[in-house]
Amino acid sequence: MGPLKNEKEEGSVILISDDEAESTLESSVLLVDSLEKSSLEEQKSEVVDEECELVVTFCKQAKVMPHARYDCTIHPFERAECDTCLPLGKNADICNQCYCYICDKLASECQNWTVTSICHCNAHNKSKFWKDQRDFALAGVLVMFNLELTEIDAELRHGGNLLIKFIQELSMEYNKYLVGERVSLTHECFCLPKLPPGKCSICRSRNTEVVYRYSGVFTLVSRFLSQAEKESPKAAAVMLLGAAKEITSHKDPASNCQNLHLPDSLKVAVPCLLQRITTKLQKMLVLCDFPKTLYEKFVSFFQYISLPCHCFGFSNSLNVIPWDHVSLTTVLKGQNITGQRTQKGRKMFLWETLPVIEARVEKLVEKKNYKEVVRYLRAVKCNDTRGLRDLRDKIPFYLCKTGDFLDAAHSLLFPVNSLACCTACRITQHQFDIYLKIFKTGSVPAGNDIVDSGLWTAVGPPLKDGVLIKQALKLLYSNMLLYRNPKCWSSLIMTLGSSSVLEKNGRLHPMCLKEPPLDFQEGVLAVSGGLLEELKAKVNVSLLPAVFSPHLHHEACLILAVQAVQQMLFCDLPYLTSFLEIVLAFGKNFWALRLLLDHLSYEEHILHGTVNLILGDLNIQKASMLKLWQNLGPQYVGEFLCLFLTCRHKKMQSVGLFALNLIIENLHMCPWAKHLSNFFHNAGLRNLPLGTAAHREISKFMNIFQQQ
Template sequence: MGNSEEESVIVISDDEAESPLGNSVLLVEPLQNPIQEEKKTEEVVDEECELVVTFCKQGKVMPHARYDCMTHTFERAECETCSPLENNANICDQCYCYICDKLASECQDWTAPSLCHCNAHNKSTFWKDQRGLALAGVLVMFNLELTDIDADLRLGGSLLIKFVHELSVEYNKYLAGERMSPNSSECFCHPKRGPGQCNICRQCHIEVIYRYSGVFEFVTTFLNQAEKENPKAAAIMLLGAAKEITLHKDPAQNLQNLGHPASLRLAVPHLMERITTQLQRMLVLCDFPKVLYEKFISFFQALILPCHCYAFSNSLNVVPWDHGLLTTVLKGQNITGQRTQKGKKVFLWEVLPVIQARVEKMENQRHYKEIVRYLKAVKCNDTHGLRKLRDKIPFYLCKSGDFVSAVCSLLLPFNNLACCTACRITPFQFEIYLKMFRTGSVPSGNSFHDTGEWTSVGSPLKNSVLIKHALRLLYCNLSLYRNPKCWSSLIMVLGSSTTLQKSGHLNAVSLKEPPHDFQQMVLSISLALLNELKTKINVSLLPEVFSAPLQLEACLILTVQAVQQMLLSDLQYLSSFLEITLAFGNNFWALRLLLNGLCCEEHILHGAINLLLRDLNFQKMTMFNLWKKLGPQYVGELLCLYLTCRHKKMQSIGILIIHIITQNLYMCPWAKHLWSFLNTGLRRLPLGTTTDHEVAKFMAILEKM
């Protein structure tokens, strides 16, 4: 810019390195013969600077840093903050403060002693650092570039600054302590003086108690707030809080057993555990830019931890998703989770919160095969927590459509030192697995308890494979074996179709009663098969029986025999027998087979009947509403089943059912239909004197309806 305003021209330089005045303007010497307005199209060429001017007019001063001002000269120095140098305090209307990044006229520290922003320029390392500190604020301690800082990081920084100021107040209160008088009034220093403290050492008996509770509660509130913010802001807040609390010191000279959270040595590790766990999850779940990811870890690693926090030294050494060993494991190229690097074995070893976060992210992405590979390969100090995650491997295999591998992984131990997953599954999980194996469908969510729709993902298991592994599951888990819910689930699954409702409910089917010879053949071989399933790993079912057209009926007969064996050995542990009988649905022939088998053992029969009578008495209205829903055909066949049983004790169940229906007959819309069914089914059968009398009275009541 020339001295005369009429001759000034502003040209922005593209080459900052060659500009001696900075990066805001370039000085152009005025031409000896100024171009007139009428000759503005003529070209003027300066051969020395190779600049061609085709147009020239009065220049307009643009906003610029103070050190680039053409109106006032600027004196440079590396670090001068005491007072303005030369004319550095002088400004024009467009001069900006290099530190504050606003008009120099608005800078409050332009000429302030020990600050002197008027001396700032871009060729000084000191002033560059001051500019970064001013623009980045507290974020400068994270070694972030200005280009890295966005609105989320600035929010985290502003909240952190406020927290640091308020925390210092609480920490100062902690350092002041509480002055407590001793409980005893006796002077132990001078016992000869008798009761009462002596004036000489009274002050020595006053104890100062340092309670960290106030600081702990304040930091906890801040952490609660951080976990509600977006990931970048939360990370800044958590890391900043970690730095502050690790600087706190315990001023007590002697150990004070105040407990958590009053004791600093107990409270700080507790807070650090929470902070590091949350940060570990965020490093896995949040897609931080790589530069930001690395700077967060570097910041934590640079913290000087006190002795009571040494355990957290490497807690943020979380490998990124693109780590070589992790990548090969997820792709199935490395099934062991270890490799040799520079002659040493390196293992895929991660803490439990990181493992949980990785599984959670892959669940959301529906990468179920990758989850299985990862859980099989990764190692962890928390073996119990890792085992709980590995227990879901069969579920993830089902979600991927590999039901054969899923049922095998349930029964096979993960390694020689651990028992199989089947030993720990619950009755509810057992039911879900059976439904998945039978139908080839899975819950839409990532939990056994998901109530959403079910979707088909593959071919269901063959019936022979299903019954074999289902019984083995029951035999290897005593809590499942003695639970009537598990047996009823197996019976219902076998009495249902391979198609499942979207809600996850089974579609019950009525299996035609197989020939008597077929039933006897299956019963004759069932005892040996059940014993093999209890004692052997590899058991094959006869294909001519369990792969024939009547394979589902054969599986149901084998289950009936297994239920009978369970009742013979563990009836005293059974909480209900009614649930098992209801599971047969319309397959009354299979229920009759079970009841006839119980008649061979008198004490077992009496025990089972007593359980039935007890449950029916306790659940009268529940059962009546169920029968009303199922209709007269079902109720009629149920009555015929019990009333025609050759054992008189069994007939008492049918009589109780009659009494329940009679007491609520006014709510029965299908009483006439039931009379028609019973009139055909029971009239010609010898029921016995007592039973015949009860049936006749019931029929008379129905006939009047």
Template sequence: MGPSEEEKENSVILISDDEADNTLGNSVLIVDPLVKIALEEKKCEEIVDEECELVVTFCKQANVMPHARYDCTIHSFERMECETCSPLGKNADFCNQCYCYICDKLASECQNWTTSSLCHCNAHNKSKFWKDQRDFALAGVLVMFNFELADIDADLRHGGNLLVRFIQELSVEYNKYLIGERIPPREHECFCVPKLPPGQCNTCRSRNVEVVYKYCGVFALVTRFLNQAEREKPKAAAVMLLGAAREITLHKDPALSWQNLDHTASLKLAVPSLLQRITTQLQKMLVLCDFPKSLYEKFINFFQSITLPCHCFAFSNSLNVVPWDHVLLTTVLKGQNTTGQRTQKGRKTFLWEMLPVIEARVEKLVEKMHYKEVVRYLRAVKCNDTKGLRDLRDKIPFYLCKTGDFLDATHSLLFPINSLACCTACRLTPLQFEIYLKIFKTGSVPAGKDIQDSGLWTTAGSPMKDCVLIKQAFKLLYSNLSLYRNPKCWGSFIMVMGSSHFLEMNGRLHPLTVKEPPIAFQQGVLTASDGLFQELKAKVNVSFPPGIFSQLHQEACLILVVQAVQQMVVCELPYLTSFLEIFLAFGWPYFIFSQNNFWALRLLLNHLSYDEHTLHGVVNLVLRDLNCQKATMLKLWQNLGPQYVGEFVCLFLTCRNRILQSIGVFTLDIITENLHVCPWAKHLCNFFHNAGLMHLPLGATTLHQLSKFIDTIEKL
């Protein structure tokens, strides 16, 4: 059945894109108008072209579609490889739909259609010469990257335009550099005949004129361009950086001898400095930016095609960055290869990467929250920058905490990846130590990418048992002498062990009041733990004696901490800078609440009392801290109220040792001197009366000071 009138009007002309030799390169298929007449006579008869295997049921006179000049069916075309002098045959003729192969414009608009030495009318797609001309015309400066035309998008073209402008500006600045600066010679003795006074001999003067070549102007221009490139989109930035690298490596130093110039003025110092910045940025981009594979390879191939001068040989392999789908890298990330090496055809290969590449891979994996892959990669990869790699590996315990594997995290803190390095615990700061203890105690981790990021905390796993936590905490302290001697670390330790396993989303702990256990239990823990700390210092995998943590495990933890603090003070007293943090940790504040475990503090004071020299040193430290931090302590007491302050003061006033009582007396003196900020002082007097403090054998001096304080408050 023939087509309807509507179908005839809407008929479509098919354009062939087949450029095989047997099509003669035709880009448009035009049906002979004579076929239309035959069809009009026999509308119901099908026309079959057996050679083309094409069945024609209807046709109409075709409209001539836009086509390349060499495909024109109206005007004949002659082909040659690279004729540019004059038009061949009738190649200069064109119809109104002929396009220039080079310019991609209508032939009537091509300005070089018949221009001698250009002759775009002779261009065709079977010539390598003309193809290269077309690529350069369409791609511009991007042609040197060997991009396919299909690869060139708006970003690449934008980068190419900026690069062209930069190359023009750089040429001007580089020519200025080549001229140099002529510096007049210094006056010197003349040895010519006749001998003239210094500075008056023209021969000597011309012989000693010095030309200095300063690269500062070029360096500043390139630096501005690199700054601009780093603000552009990845594809544009890559083109700009690579183009800049190619241009500066072509620069030559015209000086015949070494000139004592700084790193921006000396070409041989400035170019490596600029190239270092360029390659570092490109390394990160190759890892972080999802470039298509073909583009990725062309960026690398372009850099490898740059001929580096001798002062830049160190950058020869700078962009040999393995892609994410590299066999060795993928097996490491999946956990199938833990060593980062493999043997292929009897040859060992290692996962070795430059530090910027490693940093970029870690950044991308962390961004995707692939923490297990980060750990596997950092443990396996090798780098010539050992310090930089060590700093990255120091974050492995935190990444393990993110996965909820707290035991492996403590192992990574305490044991180095290889025997030549020291452990991460050696480099922990007091704040990091506290955060790790909070993580292990509560099973929660900071939600950010770094262990010290402020903000929300999230649950990652089950909290450590107290008996495991306290052992790991002791090992960390014993592995880092600066932590061991830091009272803030011990204060954090006491505070965490005196807290519950619950942690608020903002990272605040909940204090826990632990009742004082029987004296027999306290003595039992102290006796059973004899020699335990020495074994922990030796990193022996010790086990607590049976029965210590079978009951009252919170109490046992505090007793062990008290014993460890006492041993630390005896050994490290000369190195301690304060001690107040430790005392306050036994009754630490939590907003308007305060919980205290003063029985454990009293136990510590009793232990310290056995050594008079140690006790004097501790008390002097505490008195100095109180004196230096009066404002802080007054604000703290204002928040905690008279109940806490009363218990704190009573603890020291009721000590049998007169030296310890001086801490309580000094606290009363601070309150007396600052009654205007202590409105709760009257309540404190009531607390002392209710506690019967005036009827205890406190000693004449202490009792006198207490009476004086109460009288002062009651007279108000």
């Protein structure tokens, strides 16, 4: 109530009892007539009532407080359930502090105090009719949501105010739609004299049609929905539900099919708008922490909307199971891994729409409940199989976030059910790189997406190298795009040749592995062919401990990768677009690169095709190669050139010659070239067979620095 504007004439004293229930009067206010003041003064200043234990220590002239009309002590009030015709008895009489029960303002300001068929003067709090009238007056449009006044907060009231304004605008736009638009049909004129089509007023008046275009309403509703999506959750829910109720009541006045499309056709536009509304509400019911009673009232409101025949598909759209439902909680806790349960002899499944599934995943991931996300995605079912499949493709990453790398690797290769294909069929080269990095280091990206942001966190022990290479090769064999992508092979080789400790910048730390004995290399090569064939056949292969010993497991895995690259070249060389990155991926493990190049020389056409790819890459990437060599230093460049220049096959030597000429042509960009000359001298490259191209170019290069 606002501040009092009028005070009752001073003529009584108000005594207020602490316990209204013990009062013998109907009201808690006791008025003492001021005419009795003299007698009171004659009594003692302190009055004690021993029975009531009430002590009057001070009396003051009373001020009549604001009160509802039915509580007025000056004018009597007659009660009736819902009499609105005329004022009953003296109900129209008021004092200065009488308030209207319906309007919640001074009765003197009530516009409907004595208006026939309204008569707010008869309103009181013991009538359901008048209580409903008061609720509607105070709650406004929110009364249709069956909300208690105590439930209505600032957010809901704001949403209600926006909804009222929208309903008024929508009413005007809908009335325009109902009027329609008269369109003249251009038929041939049969009048005399015959006029061109559309020029004859008689034919034009006969050949007119009223077209009803819903586009104006569609635009208005779409704009309102966009506004609602920006509001707070409670306000947005009120606005969306109110809009749904309004548009589903719209009728198409056309008596025949007008062959209109979105947004002109009501029967196409309304389902489109309703789809947008229900999708947003489904996500809100999952993501927003609405009070339980409010949640239920929102759902109940939508269920009682009378849907037209073209919207019947939305009847159960908001039947979203709450988070505490037994079907959901048992799945999230791992008590039910299938999502299936039996209720009264019937099999029940955890079945939800895609927007609801997306919202649940979003909320669980936001709370970092990765295990619950995995259980939910494996158990839930959905009509949108492709959308659910895309969500399930993230299961391996969520498992990685929990540190369960072995299960993550298996999840990449095995589908959730027998009807779907595995995630490995769809992962990209970038995702392949990140999974290798995760499995190698036991660390994961800090975010909730499989994106290498540079921030990584250790979550568990990494996979052993033997398990890592098996899972990586299975991934490559399961996805032809990855298998024929040289970047994937270079990532595998680089990962196998790196330490399991991640650098601070999030990069792998390359290792320089000592060349193992020749008999060890031959032993690994002897068994690797059969192992690779079994991996291609998706057989669960165990690496032989006698060959892949704990002391040389890094070297053994690198040799197995060399054999896999060789097989790939023999089968899919025509599909490759580059090869230099595979060569560079070996880093300083030149013995492994030499093993690969030696095996390629057994097949002439494979050797020529591979060399041509390398030469093409060098020609395109001249600047980047010079920069790379600058970072790696003359020792690396010298060993790289020696590997190719000393190769027994002349075609392979051409790679070394091209690289050496590149350095000679750009000596100003190679301050380390003199150190490279010393490396050649110490390596004895001047002793190459006389007359060969390699001997001539090396001598030419070394003479440059001897003359300085």
